[in-house]
Amino acid sequence: MPDKRVRKELKAIYEVLYKAYGPQHWWPGDTPFEVIVGAVLTQNTAWGNVEKTIANLQREHVLNLSRLNSMPSKRLASLIRPSGYFNIKTRRLKNLIVLIRDHYRGSLKRMFADDAMELRANLLGVNGIGPETADSILLYAGGKPFFVVDAYTKRILVRHGLISNNADYQEVQSLFMENLPKDAKLYNEFHALIVKVSKEHCIKSKPLCCGCPLHPPQLPKKC
DNA sequence: TGCCAGGCCGGGT
DNA sequence: ACCCGGCATGGC
Numbered sequence: 001m002p003d004k005r006v007r008k009e010l011k012a013i014y015e016v017l018y019k020a021y022g023p024q025h026w027w028p029g030d031t032p033f034e035v036i037v038g039a040v041l042t043q044n045t046a047w048g049n050v051e052k053t054i055a056n057l058q059r060e061h062v063l064n065l066s067r068l069n070s071m072p073s074k075r076l077a078s079l080i081r082p083s084g085y086f087n088i089k090t091r092r093l094k095n096l097i098v099l100i101r102d103h104y105r106g107s108l109k110r111m112f113a114d115d116a117m118e119l120r121a122n123l124l125g126v127n128g129i130g131p132e133t134a135d136s137i138l139l140y141a142g143g144k145p146f147f148v149v150d151a152y153t154k155r156i157l158v159r160h161g162l163i164s165n166n167a168d169y170q171e172v173q174s175l176f177m178e179n180l181p182k183d184a185k186l187y188n189e190f191h192a193l194i195v196k197v198s199k200e201h202c203i204k205s206k207p208l209c210c211g212c213p214l215h216p217p218q219l220p221k222k223c
Numbered sequence: 224t225g226c227c228a229g230g231c232c233g234g235g236t
Numbered sequence: 237a238c239c240c241g242g243c244a245t246g247g248c
Contacts, residue, residue, distance in 0.1 A: 043230040049246060050229095084228090084245040092231085130231050150229045195229060 006162060007179045013160070013214065014186075017193035020213035024192035027140035029054075032108050034063055035141040039133050040092050041083040052082035065106055069097050092128030099126050112142040120146065131169045139191075145184040147176040148191045152198035156214070 028047075029035040034054065041050045056079045057063040062071060077090040099122060104111040111119060116138065123134035131149070138144040149172045157163045163172055180186060201212035 039229090042228090044228065045230085045244090046228040046246070048228090049244095052246085082245060085230095085243045086245080088231085088243055128231065132230065136229080148229085152229070191229090198229085 002178050006175065009160065009162060010176065010179055013156075014190055014193070016213050017197055018189065021193055021196050023189060024196060026188055026192035027136075029140075031063075032112075032141040033065060036096065036108075036137050037063065037068075037093065039136040039140070040089060040096065040128070041080060043085070043089070043092075043133060045084050049082050049084060053080045056080070056082070065097060065100060065108075068093065069101060069106075088128070092126075095126045095128055096123075099123070108141070112144070116142075116144045116146070119144075131173075135173070139184060139187055143184050145177075145182040145187055147173050147180075147187045149173050149176075150191075150195070152194050153191070156194060156198070160214075 027035045027038065029038050037057070038050055038054060041053055054063070060079065062068060062079070068076065073090050073094065076093065077086045080086050080089055080093075083089060100106060100108065100111055103122060104114070114122075119142075120134055120138060123129050123137060124131065129137075135146040135148045138146045139148055149169055154163070154165075154167065154172055157167075157172060157175070158165045163175060176187070176190070180190075197212065197214060201214075
């Protein structure tokens with residue numbers, strides 16, 4: 001439920017990050033289809049590895065629905081190899097393509113014209129698509145106002161005392177969506193900024209984030 | 224060298 | 237309802 005203190009705290013975090021880093025212009029992908037593929041490939045994987053894969057697919061001119069649909073799994077697996085988990089991600093991409101092809105007649109336009117909650121349920125019904133991947137697709141490929149919750153998001157909220165460390169996905173997402181306007185542009189920037197600050201300061205190899213904009217430098221607590 | 228990265232599933236308690 | 241192992245490459 002909405003909470004005045006939480007609203008204020010979330011807004012403060014956003015303001016600090018936006019002032020420190022400015023607009024992030026996410027998702028780093030040119031087309032909605034590319035965003036969808038990237039959302040699957042980046043599951044528990046460094047983005048740099050995903051970029052190599054995207055480059056492979058672009059070079060082969062196969063970064064579209066029909067080419068990936070007709071592509072043998074063996075070949076797809078070899079092209080996405082740099083992303084890691086290439087066998088399971090091949091299956092996941094194929095599963096997602098089946099949904100788009102059979103339920104939305106191969107049209108992303110038709111897919112995103114569907115009722116957003118209906119689409120979210122359909123995405124979650126695909127084996128290999130969990131809540132973060134589904135929301136990334138909805139927000140960054142479809143422009144739908146769903147807040148994307150990842151490991152970085154949870155870590156920051158826990159360290160700021162806004163959630164407990166065992167809060168589940170829905171709980172964290174609700175915290176944002178019930179305390180911020182349902183604005184896709186805002187959710188887009190906010191999540192991108194969280195990733196930005198986390199990569200700069202809060203990765204596990206640098207747990208004491210001196211200079212992190214999320215807290216005063218004289219207090220070297222984690223962000 | 225070892226640890227980590229923008230998850231998710233399936234099988235076991 | 238949790239808990240945990242498996243999935244795999246590339247960068248630091």
